[in-house]
Amino acid sequence: MTSPETKPTWVFGYGSLIYKVDFPYLRSEQASITGWQRRFWQGSHDHRGTPEQPGRVVTLVPAAKVVCKGVAYLVDNDVFDHLDHREKNGYRRFDIDIKLLKQQQRVPGVLYVADEHNFAYLGAAPTRDIATQIANSHGPSGSNRDYVLQLAEALRDLGDLDPHVFELESLLRSNNTR
Ligand code: BEZ
Numbered sequence: 136m137t138s139p140e141t142k143p144t145w146v147f148g149y150g151s152l153i154y155k156v157d158f159p160y161l162r163s164e165q166a167s168i169t170g171w172q173r174r175f176w177q178g179s180h181d182h183r184g185t186p187e188q189p190g191r192v193v194t195l196v197p198a199a200k201v202v203c204k205g206v207a208y209l210v211d212n213d214v215f216d217h218l219d220h221r222e223k224n225g226y227r228r229f230d231i232d233i234k235l236l237k238q239q240q241r242v243p244g245v246l247y248v249a250d251e252h253n254f255a256y257l258g259a260a261p262t263r264d265i266a267t268q269i270a271n272s273h274g275p276s277g278s279n280r281d282y283v284l285q286l287a288e289a290l291r292d293l294g295d296l297d298p299h300v301f302e303l304e305s306l307l308r309s310n311n312t313r
Contacts, residue, residue: 144212145244147233149173149205150193151282152247154289157221158214165236165293166207168246172198173297175265175283178255181224182276190272190279191257191265193286193300194226194249204295207233207244218247225253262299266306267313280307 143161146152147168177194184190195203219228226247233244249256272279287304290297306312
């Protein structure tokens with residue numbers, strides 16, 4: 136019998152977890168959550184920037200009725216040691232209701248959000264300023280520009296035409312930055 140401690144958990148990925156899957160999982164399904172939208176408002180000192188020149192990566196902010204698509208992974212609980220370490224730069228796990236799109240079924244799960252109370256939070260800025268910061272940031276995981284382009288590709292494949300991400304992609308591809 137599976138004890139409560141070992142019961143697998145659904146984790147919802149809306150950013151790099153969609154395309155950088157460096158953890159084992161039991162199932163993965165296209166999925167959505169409601170009431171949240173992506174924003175490049177979180178600073179990255181450890182992956183796509185440095186402490187001296189932080190990059191910007193996605194977090195979620197509340198947005199009534201907005202549907203955010205992503206990928207849900209069913210994982211064993213020891214996978215969270217890896218994920219918590221990977222997302223340690225200000226993200227915390229929150230409980231969330233996830234809709235599995237193929238099955239049209241709701242399951243309880245968790246996601247990672249970096250809210251305004253964390254030390255690396257940068258918050259809102261004009262989109263062109265965000266694009267400029269991204270164009271100039273690089274970190275141990277690669278360029279911040281590639282993070283945006285990979286995310287945009289992954290969202291296109293999922294059919295989530297997120298205007299915030301695609302505007303940044305367009306500014307970066309056309310070098311429309313300072
Ligand atoms: C995600 O892809 O779900 C994710 C994004 C940022 C931090 C942690 C997870």
